[in-house]
Amino acid sequence: MPHVPTSPAEIPLALFAVFVGARLMRELLERLGQPGIAGEILAGVLIGPHVLGWIRPEGVPPVLAELGVMFLLFRIGLEVKPAAMLSLGRTACSVAVCGVALSFASAFAIARVWGHASLEALFVGAAIASTSVAVSAEVLASKGYISTRAGRTILAAAVIDDILGLIVLALVSNYARGGVNWLDLAGTAGLAAGFTLFVAVWGHRAVGHAVPRLQAQMRAVEAQFTLSMGLLFGLAVLAVWAGVAAIIGAFLAGMALSETVDERLHTMTAGVSELLVPFFLVGIGMSLDPGVFRDPSTMGLAAVLLAAAVLAKLLGCGLGASGLGRADAMRVAAGMVPRGEVGMVVAGLGKKMGLVSDPIFGIIVFLSVATALVAPPLIRRAFDTKSGVTEEG
Amino acid sequence: MPHVPTSPAEIPLALFAVFVGARLMRELLERLGQPGIAGEILAGVLIGPHVLGWIRPEGVPPVLAELGVMFLLFRIGLEVKPAAMLSLGRTACSVAVCGVALSFASAFAIARVWGHASLEALFVGAAIASTSVAVSAEVLASKGYISTRAGRTILAAAVIDDILGLIVLALVSNYARGGVNWLDLAGTAGLAAGFTLFVAVWGHRAVGHAVPRLQAQMRAVEAQFTLSMGLLFGLAVLAVWAGVAAIIGAFLAGMALSETVDERLHTMTAGVSELLVPFFLVGIGMSLDPGVFRDPSTMGLAAVLLAAAVLAKLLGCGLGASGLGRADAMRVAAGMVPRGEVGMVVAGLGKKMGLVSDPIFGIIVFLSVATALVAPPLIRRAFDTKSGVTEEG
Numbered sequence: 107m108p109h110v111p112t113s114p115a116e117i118p119l120a121l122f123a124v125f126v127g128a129r130l131m132r133e134l135l136e137r138l139g140q141p142g143i144a145g146e147i148l149a150g151v152l153i154g155p156h157v158l159g160w161i162r163p164e165g166v167p168p169v170l171a172e173l174g175v176m177f178l179l180f181r182i183g184l185e186v187k188p189a190a191m192l193s194l195g196r197t198a199c200s201v202a203v204c205g206v207a208l209s210f211a212s213a214f215a216i217a218r219v220w221g222h223a224s225l226e227a228l229f230v231g232a233a234i235a236s237t238s239v240a241v242s243a244e245v246l247a248s249k250g251y252i253s254t255r256a257g258r259t260i261l262a263a264a265v266i267d268d269i270l271g272l273i274v275l276a277l278v279s280n281y282a283r284g285g286v287n288w289l290d291l292a293g294t295a296g297l298a299a300g301f302t303l304f305v306a307v308w309g310h311r312a313v314g315h316a317v318p319r320l321q322a323q324m325r326a327v328e329a330q331f332t333l334s335m336g337l338l339f340g341l342a343v344l345a346v347w348a349g350v351a352a353i354i355g356a357f358l359a360g361m362a363l364s365e366t367v368d369e370r371l372h373t374m375t376a377g378v379s380e381l382l383v384p385f386f387l388v389g390i391g392m393s394l395d396p397g398v399f400r401d402p403s404t405m406g407l408a409a410v411l412l413a414a415a416v417l418a419k420l421l422g423c424g425l426g427a428s429g430l431g432r433a434d435a436m437r438v439a440a441g442m443v444p445r446g447e448v449g450m451v452v453a454g455l456g457k458k459m460g461l462v463s464d465p466i467f468g469i470i471v472f473l474s475v476a477t478a479l480v481a482p483p484l485i486r487r488a489f490d491t492k493s494g495v496t497e498e499g
Numbered sequence: 500m501p502h503v504p505t506s507p508a509e510i511p512l513a514l515f516a517v518f519v520g521a522r523l524m525r526e527l528l529e530r531l532g533q534p535g536i537a538g539e540i541l542a543g544v545l546i547g548p549h550v551l552g553w554i555r556p557e558g559v560p561p562v563l564a565e566l567g568v569m570f571l572l573f574r575i576g577l578e579v580k581p582a583a584m585l586s587l588g589r590t591a592c593s594v595a596v597c598g599v600a601l602s603f604a605s606a607f608a609i610a611r612v613w614g615h616a617s618l619e620a621l622f623v624g625a626a627i628a629s630t631s632v633a634v635s636a637e638v639l640a641s642k643g644y645i646s647t648r649a650g651r652t653i654l655a656a657a658v659i660d661d662i663l664g665l666i667v668l669a670l671v672s673n674y675a676r677g678g679v680n681w682l683d684l685a686g687t688a689g690l691a692a693g694f695t696l697f698v699a700v701w702g703h704r705a706v707g708h709a710v711p712r713l714q715a716q717m718r719a720v721e722a723q724f725t726l727s728m729g730l731l732f733g734l735a736v737l738a739v740w741a742g743v744a745a746i747i748g749a750f751l752a753g754m755a756l757s758e759t760v761d762e763r764l765h766t767m768t769a770g771v772s773e774l775l776v777p778f779f780l781v782g783i784g785m786s787l788d789p790g791v792f793r794d795p796s797t798m799g800l801a802a803v804l805l806a807a808a809v810l811a812k813l814l815g816c817g818l819g820a821s822g823l824g825r826a827d828a829m830r831v832a833a834g835m836v837p838r839g840e841v842g843m844v845v846a847g848l849g850k851k852m853g854l855v856s857d858p859i860f861g862i863i864v865f866l867s868v869a870t871a872l873v874a875p876p877l878i879r880r881a882f883d884t885k886s887g888v889t890e891e892g
Contacts, residue, residue: 115745167562326525339514352510
């Protein structure tokens, strides 16, 4: 092996602490009637560097979290038929646009009112604008809501959100650097949207044509798994090059394979995702530093921004989804609440450019964790209401 | 997420290159009638830093290789019933002791003849002494030979080899530091052997008692997977603390679970291992630096040591297994040929103590790669001979 670690027990110990800690907290929260995902994030807050300090963040390799969330989205893609997803395209677009616009505007306004410079306020808006699909996807998958009309709308809108988030970030950072090159921006947005649409529309046909033929010709065992992983990693790379997140590529790969692969691939994928998703959720929790909130003004701003972040998506996305009827609109709105790693990337960039201060950075991390904790009970409540979950439509 | 990588495509790209490169080379070698595992190791040599240089070793997080080999051994443990393994204990002991003794003695003698200092020669002997179970296990598993009498003997002997390797390393490094504390050494050896025997003998009973009860009480989904992973990581940590490798703990965890878990757990485990084992094999290949062999004397020593390393195990282990009859003794002997990460750990320690020179370090890495490439065809030939594979015994 290329690397001999200083303490040979460190990696097994970190694996044990993260995995077992996350699963114990999941079990505890489920027994309390709460969503298990909140337990796994809270496990990260607890064992992370700022509370108990059992685990150094460097001791948990980030690649496990990245692989975990890629497999989470890949697995969810496997459950979604492209046609069922594309039929909801128009609704999903209006959900995404309304939610992003209202989140961006309200967060910008609040940060300005709190006395922050307009450039910093722009970064706050950009960081809070787009939904992070992973958390909602986990809740939907664990409750079997993925294939409902509301579930599919959430997924489609979250994918569009990722593209909108890219555009907003490009706008803000270009503006901060002194000028927006509209041609460049159109190119960036066009590439991202074009890649996503192209794979969503044509991917499953290409896969349905190629995978069975290749599989029949391959000598090595587990050929279907090998081909699926090749597609997953390949589309993740292309997605990043096209400007969207690797997990969008993973989701598109799953969707493209959804009509071709067999039960064994589903179970093998479940193995990887059950093993590694806790590392993603614990990683979210570990990044929270409660020390930021010693200053009352910071704490106040965080509380107001959290309320705005939740309400903006509930109202904006609910409005965007109103064509689906009141019950489904509420479900979609709840599913769009979580923010996540996109916000942290935006905040990290702003910090690097010297435009985002440490307290604001801490607030954005807090908002990722807090919306991830607030959303699952909202989603469960919205989906569990009597008015009946629409199975197909 | 706690970590924002500099280039967001780097991790997906490394995942793609390693996984797809390994699987392409596996397919190629299998089409040429060679073992696929050799293809995956050669993929590492090719794309690694010393030949094509496509992948920086730092770009492939070592945790993926470590997890991969842990799951490989865990998965193999799941196929082995403890009683069937323990019944071969005496034969496995003589296989392990003869193979280690002959390997150590011959490598030490050759290094002395080549003019190296006796301390350095001791490290060469220690590095080459013990078999690395992962490579043989992969070949046995991929061909369905795990549950044969020879297959189980190889696994048991390789586990004992790990303990013998620990003792040899402690002896050599104590001696190099100026004196052997026999009491300490006995304690170290006793702890390692005691832990291994204890888990092998009692583990499956404790698991058979506890897992179904816990599983019935757990609310969260995939309870059996959660419990199995907890046991896997827990025993890996304890194994390291007891002085043996984490993969021995993983193997013992699998064996303890072998009579309790269902088919879904096997398939989920297969998913993780199929995904991550290529990272282990590519990692072995990437560590080879052909540049070491520009010096003809180094090259000569490497060639002689390789021949000795292969012959010492074939003769020593064949002799140790002679009670199983000629055909099975040859199978066992072939399965004991691969060396691996144990040798690299020993060589790394010797280098750190200033007792192992760069060329000798390079030779030991070469021997790990070369024995891993030489062994699979030997194993396949030995197991494919007409005299009939004993299914149970």
